[in-house]
Amino acid sequence: MSRDATQRLHALVDQGEAEPSSVLPARAEGDALATELEDALALRWRILVVRALMAHPPDGDAVRECYGELVDHYRDDPARLAILRPIGDEIRRLEASGELPSAMVARSDRRKKPGAPRAAGPS
Secondary structure (H helix, E strand, C coil): CCHHHHHHHHHHHHHHHHCHHHCHHHHHHHHHHHHHHCCHHHHHHHHHHHHHHHHCCCCCCHHHHHHHHHHHHCCCCHHHHHHHHHHHHHHHHHHHHCCCCCCCCCCCCCCCCCCCCCCCCCC
């Protein structure tokens, strides 16, 4: 873990918490740093991204897609899933009220199943 990456992501998170409109323009950099770090700060960044999309959804399924990816990412971490659950509840409430477009995003089960054969790739 790079100290520079931590400092840079911390700066993006602080900026995003102070000014949510700064999150989406910085998303590529913030997402790359979050992937590198994979710590509590990375979770804070990812939550900022979902909230920024909720405030300004670029299309009908962007919020659900991003939230679904986040849940998939933390699938095996009950503590972090508990942090995310209220955001999912908020998304459903906003969809029900019509404030967010309602979208159904089909996601595959990406967990590795014990003993399951691996798919053969192109040779």
